[in-house]
Structures are given as structure tokens and as C-alpha cells.
Amino acid sequence: MKADWEKLLQNKRFRNTRSSIIDNDARNHFDNDYSRIILSPHFRRLQDKAQVFPYDDSDFVRTRLTHSIEVSCFARSLGLAVEKRLYELKELPEKSLGYIPSLLSTAGLLHDIGNPPFGHFGETCIQDFFTHSEILDDLNEEEKNDFLKFEGNPQTLRILRKLGPAIDEYSYNLTFPTLSSIIKYPHSSISGNKQASTKSSEKKFGYFQAEKDDFQIISDSLGLGNKRHPLVFLLEAADDIAYSVSDIEDGCKKGIITEKTLRDNIDKNLLGSEKENEHKVLDEYKNKIPKDHPADFILLIQYYRIRSQSSLIVAAVDCFINNYERIINGEFDEDLVLASDAANIRKLFKKLAKNNFNHPTVLKRELAGQAALKFHLKYFTDSLFSESKDDTRTIPGKFNALVSKNYEFINNKFEKYGNEKYKKLLLITDFISGMTDTYAIKLFHELSGIAPF
Numbered sequence: 001m002k003a004d005w006e007k008l009l010q011n012k013r014f015r016n017t018r019s020s021i022i023d024n025d026a027r028n029h030f031d032n033d034y035s036r037i038i039l040s041p042h043f044r045r046l047q048d049k050a051q052v053f054p055y056d057d058s059d060f061v062r063t064r065l066t067h068s069i070e071v072s073c074f075a076r077s078l079g080l081a082v083e084k085r086l087y088e089l090k091e092l093p094e095k096s097l098g099y100i101p102s103l104l105s106t107a108g109l110l111h112d113i114g115n116p117p118f119g120h121f122g123e124t125c126i127q128d129f130f131t132h133s134e135i136l137d138d139l140n141e142e143e144k145n146d147f148l149k150f151e152g153n154p155q156t157l158r159i160l161r162k163l164g165p166a167i168d169e170y171s172y173n174l175t176f177p178t179l180s181s182i183i184k185y186p187h188s189s190i191s192g193n194k195q196a197s198t199k200s201s202e203k204k205f206g207y208f209q210a211e212k213d214d215f216q217i218i219s220d221s222l223g224l225g226n227k228r229h230p231l232v233f234l235l236e237a238a239d240d241i242a243y244s245v246s247d248i249e250d251g252c253k254k255g256i257i258t259e260k261t262l263r264d265n266i267d268k269n270l271l272g273s274e275k276e277n278e279h280k281v282l283d284e285y286k287n288k289i290p291k292d293h294p295a296d297f298i299l300l301i302q303y304y305r306i307r308s309q310s311s312l313i314v315a316a317v318d319c320f321i322n323n324y325e326r327i328i329n330g331e332f333d334e335d336l337v338l339a340s341d342a343a344n345i346r347k348l349f350k351k352l353a354k355n356n357f358n359h360p361t362v363l364k365r366e367l368a369g370q371a372a373l374k375f376h377l378k379y380f381t382d383s384l385f386s387e388s389k390d391d392t393r394t395i396p397g398k399f400n401a402l403v404s405k406n407y408e409f410i411n412n413k414f415e416k417y418g419n420e421k422y423k424k425l426l427l428i429t430d431f432i433s434g435m436t437d438t439y440a441i442k443l444f445h446e447l448s449g450i451a452p453f
Contacts, residue, residue, distance in 0.1 A: 003230065003328045005092050007223050009099045012176045014161075014214075015168075030102035033178045037109050040172065042159055043068075048436035049115060050365065051247065061250045064112055064119070070246055072108030074313065075238035079104035081317040082234060091324075100231065106174075107181040107235045114156030116433035117440040118369035125373040126150040126429065135381065135425070143422045145189035146208045147429065154189075154208045155433055156182055161214050162414060163407065163430060169414035176218045180229040184236060186219065188212065199333040200236075201228050210417040210426060227330040237316040237336040244349040245305050245312070251356040252301040259297050261355065262304070269348040281307065308345055315342035369437065372444035376432050379447070384424050399447075404431050 011029040037043050046065035079101035086092040116122035130136055130147040164171035185192050185206040192205030207215040219226050251257040266278050285303050289296045319340035326332035337346045379399050383389055386396030411427040
């Protein structure tokens with residue numbers, strides 16, 4: 001089966017773009033998407049959403065923003081390499097050259113834009129709130145599970161389709177291929193979320209019921225048959241490469257991961273000659289660093305990061321090309337890096353990462369975040385369903401008046417979903433998941449009367 005890349009990379013949007021065409025503008029349509037996102041408020045908010053470590057005074061440790069920029073960089077590199085190979089195989093038309101790396105660099109910026117404050121733990125807090133609430137009782141099963149299994153992935157699609165700072169219902173009005181590239185899980189909250197599944201695309205879900213029709217239009221227009229866009233595998237690989245290796249560097253900078261920890265994990269997680277080679281490489285490079293250098297281990301781990309990232313990129317490209325026909329046919333449904341020759345390196349860094357996530361600064365941030373999100377979810381949800389929500393003399397009225405007017409306007413004006421209660425609950429998750437880490441904590445302190453310490 002030959003892929004229809006012209007269809008997969010077509011310049012189609014939910015409405016025709018209003019952008020002015022400048023005679024000497026050499027950008028392609030995915031470059032246009034890139035500009036829209038990198039200049040957007042949703043992207044800027046990522047600077048105050050933690051990648052792993054919170055509120056760090058150091059300018060070294062990564063935020064969700066710098067992580068996304070790194071993913072964009074790796075995704076573009078993967079795209080350039082794959083595009084070259086596909087063109088040589090006569091799979092890609094010449095007029096489409098440049099499209100794949102441009103699309104993937106944009107997708108890299110986008111992939112975490114729907115994450116709530118406090119990352120995956122924030123998702124868990126939202127899920128727990130609705131699990132222990134009776135407010136979902138009269139919703140249908142898919143509507144209920146949108147909240148019970150709340151995810152940053154469908155929230156990303158929702159932001160890109162509806163919540164951007166636009167004067168109409170088209171938000172950022174990105175191209176269908178760009179939107180499709182961030183739908184890692186082309187399933188609803190019922191058909192997805194199969195943790196025991198061997199299929200990577202079924203582990204979570206990719207769209208809320210409010211965006212179900214949009215998802216179907218995108219899938220049908222690109223001829224995907226409700227399967228992943230082929231470039232999703234490369235975006236997922238770029239994300240894996242960025243967070244698995246770069247997060248370890250942050251842990252080393254903070255003194256959580258030592259040289260002994262690194263070498264011990266190489267022993268436990270790499271095999272035979274591969275293990276011996278990794279030790280040899282580290283020793284050879286370490287001998288080049290002056291013994292009295294104040295940052296000797298940081299230089300060593302930076303070198304190891306660069307070397308590992310290069311190996312992972314090469315392996316991911318080879319794996320994509322080697323499984324190309326299966327990917328196009330929808331038969332390949334695995335994690336690209338874990339299916340590659342560099343799987344053991346990926347597993348090594350995954351083991352090392354546990355040292356970061358168990359660090360007291362991370363645990364304290366998550367516990368503080370849980371208190372803040374639980375408070376916000378309870379009081380803002382109660383206020384929205386209160387009979388006195390429009391009376392600012394009452395407590396529900398005061399809380400309701402603090403809900404973002406932008407989200408409220410979009411919910412009332414542009415959200416066409418038929419169930420009004422479901423729409424109101426979306427307004428709450430839109431508002432709260434859109435908060436930054438600092439804003440969520442600060443607002444909690446202001447509204448609860450509990451002073452920070």
C-alpha cells in the first residue's frame with residue numbers, strides 16, 4: 001500500500017485562512033501554523049508549568065516550555081531524516097519536500113499545550129475529584145468518562161479547535177494534518193484508556209465528546225480511517241527522546257542522580273558488550289575533563305545526553321522506515337523507540353527518571369498542587385451550578401465572577417454541544433486546566449485565606 005502523502009499533508013482547515021498573502025512569503029502552510037502557535041498565549045503559559053522540578057531558581061532546569069522547544073527540535077530532525085529517506089524511496093512527491101519537518105516542528109511545540117497545572121499529577125487530581133463527586137450522575141457514559149479519565153491530550157485538541165484567542169469558533173484554525181499529528185490516541189474516552197492493551201494508540205484517549213465531530217472530519221479528510229497519522233509516531237519518539245534523556249540531565253544538576261547512580265543503572269539495564277561500551281565511552285570522555293573542573297560530572301552527563309539522543313534519533317528513523325508499510329497500513333501500533341534498536345537506552349533512562357519523580361521537591365509540589373486543584377474544582381463547580389451564581393453578594397456568586405470571561409464567552413457563544421450540564425463542566429476544566437502552576441497555588445492562597453509559608 002502506497003501512502004497518499006499529498007492527502008496526508010494537505011492544506012485544509014475548518015475555515016479558509018484570513019492571513020494576508022505576502023508576495024515574498026516563502027513559508028509553507030505548516031510554517032504558518034508554527035507562527036500561530038509560537039506567538040500564542042497558550043504556548044507562553046508553558047513557561048510556568050513544571051516539566052519535573054518546580055519553581056526552580058536555576059536557569060538550568062527545564063520547564064514545560066523549554067521541554068516543548070526541545071521536542072520541536074528533535075521532531076524536526078526526525079522529520080528531515082525520514083523525509084529524505086521517503087523521497088529517495090519515491091514515496092514522497094517533490095512538491096511536498098519541507099512539509100514533514102515543518103509540521104513536526106509545529107507539533108513538537110503543541111504536544112503538551114493541554115496539560116493542566118502540575119502535569120500528569122494534575123490530571124490525576126481532576127480525575128479523582130470527579131470520581132468522588134455525584135455531579136456526573138446524569139451524563140451518558142462517554143460524557144462521564146471525559147471527566148473521570150480527564151487527559152491533557154484531548155484538552156490540547158480542544159484548545160486548538162475552540163479555546164484560542166479568536167473572534168469566531170475556529171480558535172487557532174490550524175491545518176488538519178497539524179491537528180491530526182497531536183492526536184496520539186484516536187479514540188474516545190470509552191474506546192481508549194485500555195491500559196492493558198498492547199496497542200500504543202489505545203492507552204489513553206484523544207478527544208472529548210464536544211470535539212468528536214471535529215475528530216471525525218479531520219480523520220475522514222486525511223483518509224486515516226480513525227487511525228493515527230503516520231507522523232504521530234515520530235512526534236511520540238521526539239517526546240520520548242526529549243524527556244527521557246534531558247530530564248536526567250536536570251536530575252544530575254540538582255544532585256539527585258550521581259555518577260555512581262548512572263553507572264549502576266548502566267550495569268542493571270544494558271547488556272553485554274553494549275554495557276561495556278557505554279562504560280568505555282564515559283571513561284574516555286571523563287579523561288578529557290580536567291580533574292579539578294568544578295562541573296566535571298555535568299559535562300560528563302551533557303556529553304552522555306548528546307550521545308544518547310543521537311543514538312535514539314538514528315534508531316527511531318530506522319525503525320520508522322523499516323516498519324513503514326505496516327505504519328501506513330495501520331498494522332504497526334507500538335512505541336517507535338521501544339521497538340527500535342535503542343530500546344535498552346530508553347529503558348535505562350526511564351529507570352533513572354524514578355529518582356527525579358521521588359525527590360522531595362517534586363512530592364511537595366504535587367501535594368500542594370493537589371490541595372489547590374481540589375479547592376478550585378469544588379468551589380468553582382459548586383458556584384457554576386448554584387442558583388445564586390449571578391449574585392456577587394453570595395459566595396457562589398463571588399467564585400463564579402472569577403471564572404475566566406474568555407472561557408465563559410467561548411462556552412456560551414461557540415460551544416455547540418447539546419448537553420448544557422456537560423458544557424458547564426467543560427467550562428470548569430477549561431478554566432482550571434488552563435492555569436499555570438504558580439497561578440493555581442497563588443489563587444488557592446488568596447481564596448482560602450491560607451497564607452504561603
